[in-house]
Amino acid sequence: MYQQIFDPVLGRLGLSALVAAIPLVVLFVLLGVFRWKAQWAGMTALAVSIVIAFAVYGMPITQTLGAAGYGAASSFLTVIWILVNALWIFKLTESTGHFAVLRRSFAGVSDDQRIQVIIIAFAFGALLEALAGAGTPVAISAVMLIALGLPPFRAAVASLVANTAPVAFGALSVPITTLSKVTGLDFDTLGAIAGRQTSIVAVFVPLVLVFLVDGRRGVRAVWPAALVAGLAFGAGQFVFSNFISVELADIGAALSCAVFLVAFLRVWRPREPLSVSSTPVMAGGSGAGSAEEEAAMLARGERDTRRNVILAYLPYAVVIAIFVVAQFSAVKSALGSVAIEFAWPGLAITGPAGNPVATVFSFNFLPAAGTLLFVAGVITTLMLKVPPDRAASIYATTVKQLTWTIVCVLCVLALAYVMNLSGQTGSLGRGLATLGGVFAFFSPVIGWLGVAITGSDNSSNALFGAVQVAAAQQTGLSPELMAAANSSGGVVGKMISPQSLAIAAAVVGLQGREGDIFRKVIGYSLALLLVIALLVFLQSTPVLGWMLP
Template sequence: MFRPTTDALAGSLTLTALVALLPLLTLFLLLGVLRIAAWKAAVASLVMSLLVAVIVYSMPVGQSLMAGLEGAAFGFFPIMWVVINAIWVYNMTVVTGHFDVLRRSFARISDDQRIQAVIIAFCFGALLEALAGFGTPVAITSVMLIALGFRPIKAATVALVANTAPVAFGALAVPITTLAQVTGLPEHELASIVGRQTPILGLFVPMALVFIIDRGRGVRATLPATLTCGIAFAVAQFATSNYFSTQLTDIVASLVGAASVVLLLRFWQPAESYVEAPEPELAALGTSNHRRHVHTGSHVVEGVPAASIGGSDHPIGRGTGTVEDLSARDANRHDSRADVLRAYAPYLLIIAIFSLSQIPAVASFLGAPTKSFQWPGLHLQTPSGKPSTLPTFKFNWLSAAGTLMIVAGLLTIPAIGIPWRKAVKAYGDTYRQLGAAIFTVMAVLGLAYVMNASGQTASLGAWLAGAGSAFALLSPILGWIGVAVTGSDTSSNSLFGALQVAAAKDVGLPPALMAAANSSGGVLGKMISPQNLAIAAAAVGLTGREGDLFRRVIGWSLGFLAFMCVLVYLQSTSVLSWMLP
């Protein structure tokens, strides 16, 4: 039985915590500075965590390796299991052309790609986060943006930054229910506090997305839409989490946000429409004898190949038409109501299946075959001497989100009329497309499990908890670190939730506020998590360029985190304590 100690190095908590930072520093240095491919950075960081575990924390080599293997298994199931099957559903719509219909449907709401990005990446992404989570919204919305003409790198960046405010209530609020379990605090109280923190992020995220796309000029031009969406989403998220249902929070907020923008666009449109300029390196693919331009307001887009669906030089597909050709085809193409219904059918099926799975009787049926077992060769205690739950592996093969996504995929086959042979081929192609992302996520989760099992994360948490009353300012950072490493707000809450409560009691801070801050701060680590970076890069065909994505989103992650730290600190004082329930 291995019991970690938080001051394993020379009896000093500070020295031990600084050494425990080495795997994370290795990860971020290789990704953000040296631009190493994510899978290589993840493997190097995993090796570093194993060395720290064995040399500094005196964890047996066998148990260290088994912890890494358990983490890798968890990385595939349930995390990548849902992503793989969600992308499969998407790929089938690409094969049949129904995704083009969906793209045209979104495009007809507004021909301004800044507005389209807000609806797709923020609102539709929030709905996907509410239903499935685990990287699904990033994977699907990024390729949807590419289909609308966005550059792959910008599409991935927008999708990653958009996947913030909804995360705390993602996967039907599993992060909140998990936080309640590990802290012993009432779920409704935690949901109410988080519902008074993340909605404030929701106010600004739509504007941040537009800034990424078209800088300050775009923010000013689309302010009515982004404010409408942000306010509607924030109010709905606050009201639903506080007075209606924790589990339905993001579903309601995403639908209300999207509906508010659609309603606004009936009475208002941006003065100038915006069309994303294609990637400069794609210009070489165009003809050299002529270069056409598309005038959209005062914006000029060179007529070079735009992202489209159906080609072969991109894992998702890239056509050889121009932005002008694509827009002209869309303008002249009329999709019947039946075509539009079939295009939306996969996502309607996903909503229906995940909603049905929450009915108590159905949930009980799906959960009946679940098996939990102790991971072989792993015998752990927590630093406090209690039995660790880490070696318990839960194999909920029927109720897992990925399995439900397979059911949605099987129903999608007849709904969109794809031949079974092509559906099976699309499934195999999906694994090949996501191969590097699967390996990366498994390595990152192996890293997270080794750090957890050996006591490295506990040392970091205890070190930050020693800040006294200033802990309120640092509390969200713990959640941010947890999600940055594991890619999951649920895992971060499992990791640091109890520690947040214990630290809060020691320094006289509200325990529920500190626990909620772990979840709210954690959502801002999602965009820099190697897991999410790998998923985004694989989805848009940029495998190996995760470091480029990291550098584009790290500023947003840190900026929003600083805001959340200040908010939580002020909520712990008389300045904003009135915001708490």
């Protein structure tokens, strides 16, 4: 039996927290400064965390390695299975030329690439986050942005930045549900507070996306549309999370954003649109949407038939429909009835107070997001009339393309579990919780760190929700505010998590450049984190205390 300890370094929590931070510092320095490939940075950080767990925290080496194996195994359904099947669906549509049709259809909504990025990465991505969560929005929106002509690097960055504000309410608000369970606080109150925080962040995100695509010139040109999109999304998220349904907050926000933006574009258009470039969809792709072919179509005055347009949209309509059906109580119960659960061999851990730490491995295969995407992929092959042998060949090519990404994800999830189960993560969270009244400012930072480590707002809430409440009680702050701040701070940590970086790099064909992507997004992540931290701090004072329910 291994008992966690949070202050192993001379009995000092502060020193222990500094030591516990070393694996994360190693990971981010190797990625951002030395530009190592994500898989090697992940392996190195994992090795460092194992040494610290064994040599500093006293975790037996067998249990340390068991924790790493537990984390690696947990990554299959939560990340790898999703990534493989999301990219497979894209490659199916790419190989048949339907993705080029989809690109031309989006150009019909607006011929401005900056606005199209808002529609796809922000509004449509939020809808995918609401239904599926995990890495699905990043994977699908990134490849769709490439189909619109965005360079792969810019598409990866835009998809990561866009996947922020919806994260707290992803997968029908599973992170808020988890937060309520681990803290014992009211679900609706937590959702309402989170909605009053993330909805403000949402206003800025479309402006950031426009800046990413076209710099200051783009912001000057289309700021009215970006502002309408951000305000509509924020308003929808606020109204749904506070007055209608926390579970439907992202769906309401995404639909509100799309409706108001499309309506606004009927009466306003940018003076100088940024036209969509017609470039091949992806290196090594079929070239079905190549510049030469599309130029020839335009010269002949041809347009895509209604049938082809419908077929281009159908795979994504199927994805949405399947996830909606999977949320019905009867369906969810049936799919979850075959889950396999067992205690992970060799792991016997208790917390500092002697309470057992759960190490139950759950293989809930049928309702997993990756399985639902696989079903959508099979239906796509039938709708697009892709021969079975060709579909299987495309699947094998997809897996081969993602080989190093899979290695990276395995290492990073193993790192997260070693840090969590050994007590390193607990040291970090409790170290920040000793800051007194100023803790309100750093409360979102804990959530940000949690998501950066685990890649999941849900996991971050499970890890640090109780820590936030305990710190609030010690400092006289609102437990509900601090708990919600954990989730809100976590949403802007999603873009720098190694899992998200690996997914974004893989789907756009930039494996090995995760460090470059990290260097690009870290500034935006920190800037948005500062906004949330200041907001939460002011909400803990009379200045903005009136914002709380």
